[in-house]
Amino acid sequence: MAIKLELIKLRKEYGSLIAVDDVSLQVEEGETMALLGPSGCGKSTTLNMIVGLELPTSGDILIDGQSVAKTPVGRRNVGLVFQDYAVFTHMTVRQNIEYGLRVRKVARAEMNKQVDKIASFVGLGDKLRRKPAELSASELQRVAIGRTLVTNPQILLLDEPLSNLEAEMRHQMRRELHRIQLETKQTIIYVTHDQIEALSLAHRIAVMNLGVLQQYDTAYNVYHYPRSTFVGSFLGNPPMNFITGVVKSNGGQRYLDQNGAIIPLPPSKPLTAVPDGKSVKVGIRAETVDVVPAGAQGAFSAELLAVEPQGPEAVITAKFGGGTIKFVVPTSAVPKSTGHVSLVPHANLLALFDAESGVRLMNGAGS
């Protein structure tokens, strides 16, 4: 697959504030990449620089290997769907969709053909004469997408496309985006703060925080092998559990000691390089534990505080050491009585992070 978009040390400063801090990444043709992060992390600024609404302080943007950093907005052949749709309210749906073609001075007959095609593609075929004031939020969203797709952009960029929709519409629109993704084979860049959207739509996810690219990897790896405690806590619901403690040895068995509360550590590869006495955070994804009988091999014990059954699964909250941890386990595995619960983490998904920097100590299968 060819590289469609490449960001090289892209940087944006506003005075002393660094909004985007030397972000480098590549997006392959036909791939959907999600820019994920909390608000204010620099993802929208990155997006605006890609389309040209903002100029980078330094760094470069390549589309098909050509630098577009100095190309003015509107000449980069990229399409942006705005978060608030930015539909022209004084025009009909048809006029909105055809606007980009009209600016490009496409002939009327060709224009009508294109508009009809796109309108039926986004499901607005029967609403072309309507004014935006008569449309629902999801229809406005379709107008915004149609208006962008009609110009046949090299890259389709979506800025928080579902955040203004209600829950039901959000699901529908997510399926719709998935269909557009499959049928157009567009290269899509999708900005979101919603991890579910990123995980369900994107092939690859770039997680940003405070202007810094935290991790850029496949959706699977970003979820299962977070490179920092930030990525681990930002993805997943409930988020990854972090337990801070000191690595110790007892015979052949190594374990994490948090003021006397103990988690045995599996003898897998990441751990072998960590010396005794080092302060670390153990990261365990909420759904990567098994409930076992007390005293089982490799198990640790926690005091059960609460159980929230959610149909086939239950969220259990337990006290371990000085903090609480949350896990998702099959409802059938939930202990009948309160008291202590014994848990064994999945050895290959257990992660170790530096206690201070939050950086993952040894890379797992993700790299």
Added chain:
Amino acid sequence: MPPKKFTWYNGIGLTLALIFALFPVFWMVSTSFKPSNEWVKQPPVWISGNATVENYLTILWPSVLLEKRGGLTQYTEEGEQKVAETTGVGGAVGDILIKSAWQAIWGSIIISVFATALSIIVGLMAALSISRYRFGGNTTPFFILSGRMFPPIAIAIPFVVMFSDVGATDTYWGLILAYAAVTVPFSTWMLKSFIDDLPKEIEEAAMMDGLSRWMAHVKITIPLIKGGIIATTLFILILNWSEFLFALILTYTKVATIPVQLAKYFSATEGALYGVQAALATVSIVPLVIIGFFIQKHLVRGLTLGAIKR
């Protein structure tokens, strides 16, 4: 908001409010048709039994009135001018009677229209640059308003001095510039609020489609705030149309406006010529009423634009 049901008590309330608001207008129109002996009669004459158009003739076609009364204003073939021999309405004589109000009416139209256009164009550019490009930071928008922070007479005196120096007194262009300068703060701030309410993404979307920044403003921003521009235009037009102080001190004989002309209908023997003034005032509101009628749809939309968030 669903329309509320019309009830008898809000009907009465509305009627009272209407009577209160429209009574001066009624009195003005009524007086404009009264003969001079009924203008200040006690008890007041509500609607004259002896309605006359003489007040209107005095301001619009004084020669017709004079001829009707036996006085002559016509020029003979020799170029000799005969003097009006009878007094006109309310004992008005001389200049007042012979000179119609047409000069003032045309003066008001020319000055108000051009000054309003200038004010809106300058105000729109200023509003765009302040709202979208933060031109002048946080302070410039307030400096623009500073001219409105003094009583008008305080800035009127410097105006007279400056205008005398450059020969702008008693000219149309001088008064047009003065009116534009005085109303630009209003147009800037009103238009700025309309632009502020419009998300800038909508212009960015147009730019994504290939329009330049300037064309995005022309093709997208301006059409979208059309209602606001129309409402602002009418507001500025009314300000200019009814302005008195600057017109009084910056004009002498060559240029006049309706408000100044109104004050001139004053007789040495009879005091204010209320009927004639009422007639000119009635004439002067006609254009505004007609314009208001045609743009009322935009007016309501324009004045409430800021309150409606989509």
